[in-house]
Amino acid sequence: MSDQYLRATRLSGELFERAKGVFAGGVNHNARFYQPYPIFVSKAKAQHIWDADGNRYTDYWMGHMALILGHSPKPVADALRAQVGQGTHYGMGSRASVELAEEIQKSVPCAERMRFCNTGAEATMYLVRLARGYTGRRTVIKMAGGWHGYNTELNKGVHTPFDRAESAGILEGEQAFVKNVRFNDLGAAERAVKEAAGDTALIFLEPVLGAGGCVPADKDYLKGLRELADRDGALLAFDEVITGFRVSLGGAQEYYKVTPDLASFGKVAGGGLPLGLVAGKDEVLSLADPTRRENFVSIGGGTFSENPLTMAAGLATVRYLRRHAGDVYPKLGEAGDMVRRSVDRAFAAEGVETHTTGLGSLFLTHFGAAPRDAEEAAGGDRQTRLDYCLALMSRGVFILPGHPGGISARHTEEDLRRLASESRRFAASSGRGAQGLKAGSGRAKAGRREG
Numbered sequence: 001m002s003d004q005y006l007r008a009t010r011l012s013g014e015l016f017e018r019a020k021g022v023f024a025g026g027v028n029h030n031a032r033f034y035q036p037y038p039i040f041v042s043k044a045k046a047q048h049i050w051d052a053d054g055n056r057y058t059d060y061w062m063g064h065m066a067l068i069l070g071h072s073p074k075p076v077a078d079a080l081r082a083q084v085g086q087g088t089h090y091g092m093g094s095r096a097s098v099e100l101a102e103e104i105q106k107s108v109p110c111a112e113r114m115r116f117c118n119t120g121a122e123a124t125m126y127l128v129r130l131a132r133g134y135t136g137r138r139t140v141i142k143m144a145g146g147w148h149g150y151n152t153e154l155n156k157g158v159h160t161p162f163d164r165a166e167s168a169g170i171l172e173g174e175q176a177f178v179k180n181v182r183f184n185d186l187g188a189a190e191r192a193v194k195e196a197a198g199d200t201a202l203i204f205l206e207p208v209l210g211a212g213g214c215v216p217a218d219k220d221y222l223k224g225l226r227e228l229a230d231r232d233g234a235l236l237a238f239d240e241v242i243t244g245f246r247v248s249l250g251g252a253q254e255y256y257k258v259t260p261d262l263a264s265f266g267k268v269a270g271g272g273l274p275l276g277l278v279a280g281k282d283e284v285l286s287l288a289d290p291t292r293r294e295n296f297v298s299i300g301g302g303t304f305s306e307n308p309l310t311m312a313a314g315l316a317t318v319r320y321l322r323r324h325a326g327d328v329y330p331k332l333g334e335a336g337d338m339v340r341r342s343v344d345r346a347f348a349a350e351g352v353e354t355h356t357t358g359l360g361s362l363f364l365t366h367f368g369a370a371p372r373d374a375e376e377a378a379g380g381d382r383q384t385r386l387d388y389c390l391a392l393m394s395r396g397v398f399i400l401p402g403h404p405g406g407i408s409a410r411h412t413e414e415d416l417r418r419l420a421s422e423s424r425r426f427a428a429s430s431g432r433g434a435q436g437l438k439a440g441s442g443r444a445k446a447g448r449r450e451g
């Protein structure tokens with residue numbers, strides 16, 4: 001435990017005590033808890049956040065990876081100010097909702113039709129329902145370590161041992177038709193499809209396993225899953241809540257050149273306001289047309305779907321990204337490559353084996369062997385990772401312990417160099433020495449890895 005952290009974040013510590021008096025466990029998302037307690041944020045701008053004690057951090061959590069242009073970028077702030085003058089909530093469609101959807105349609109290969117909702121979890125729930133309605137089948141094959149939000153059915157096998165419900169209060173029957181298979185293992189998916197014997201409605205995965213270790217899919221693996229779904233008559237869907245508008249304008253499906261039948265989005269597409277989106281082939285999404293008489297699939301929305309503030313923020317963001325895609329994405333890709341390379345080199349220089357995984361602007365440092373799936377990622381030394389993140393925080397760099405980092409267009413080369421130099425400083429001065437770090441296999445109670 002870093003004494004320096006405790007000294008520097010005294011007011012956050014006090015807020016956490018008060019938070020425990022009102023919120024279960026003091027947090028509103030399990031991922032936000034880490035030992036000894038999380039910092040509380042007082043403001044954010046560009047690539048920085050400030051905590052309750054006034055400490056400034058270079059932020060690599062970036063609003064749960066939702067902010068690709070940094071905190072409060074000017075186009076979004078301007079659009080929000082203008083929208084507030086025009087009303088904050090309509091409960092009806094608007095020009096902005098149509099225009100945002102049109103921008104998304106032009107950007108994302110599979111997005112022939114779509115529906116807005118409010119969270120990623122809602123989008124993945126609708127996506128499963130659409131797949132079952134379309135195919136008339138029941139089984140959903142997801143990945144061990146795959147996180148798709150808090151929806152009941154998919155909340156299974158996110159953490160080791162990967163074969164059980166994540167929560168008390170979920171009935172066995174509610175997840176009876178959800179099967180977990182190993183990520184990046186085509187044979188495992190093939191066996192699951194065979195076992196389901198014509199009942200596979202959906203093969204569903206994050207193209208870059210997020211909470212499961214920031215592990216990118218192999219290119220051939222996604223192509224193999226596409227062919228497998230086609231052969232079986234199942235649908236293939238990507239959960240692009242993290243990768244959408246982040247790894248490229250058209251998401252991971254554009255990057256990998258594999259077009260799924262359906263995809264869920266959120267985060268970046270909402271420009272920093274709450275958004276969920278289910279998109280896909282017209283023949284599947286058209287089942288949700290309320291004028292339909294047969295085989296109608298009832299999916300929402302919700303009271304706040306296409307709310308004008310989210311639409312304004314999302315439209316400003318996606319328009320900016322479309323206009324500047326040729327500049328933004330190559331730069332973010334280079335920045336990610338630089339972080340992955342330079343952080344591992346910094347540790348290697350002190351004799352510590354790390355593998356910083358990720359794709360584009362996403363990264364996560366593993367203390368141990370390079371993981372290819374969630375099980376291998378879970379085998380890394382999590383205590384050292386927590387110590388590393390706390391040490392970085394004490395030096396003004398914020399990475400949420402146990403979670404991927406997200407670089408924004410506002411991070412500078414100097415920021416990225418500092419991340420590497422602070423990593424080396426941690427490796428050199430952790431007091432445990434290079435051998436100690438290498439041998440470490442402690443398991444931190446570092447909170448849960450959702451989302």
Ligand SMILES: Cc1ncc(COP(=O)(O)O)c(C=O)c1O
Nearest residue numbers: 119120121147148149241242451
């Ligand atoms: C891949 C993935 N899918 C779905 C979700 C759920 O999104 P939300 O938190 O908006 O419900 C998340 C959230 O982090 C996610 O990372």
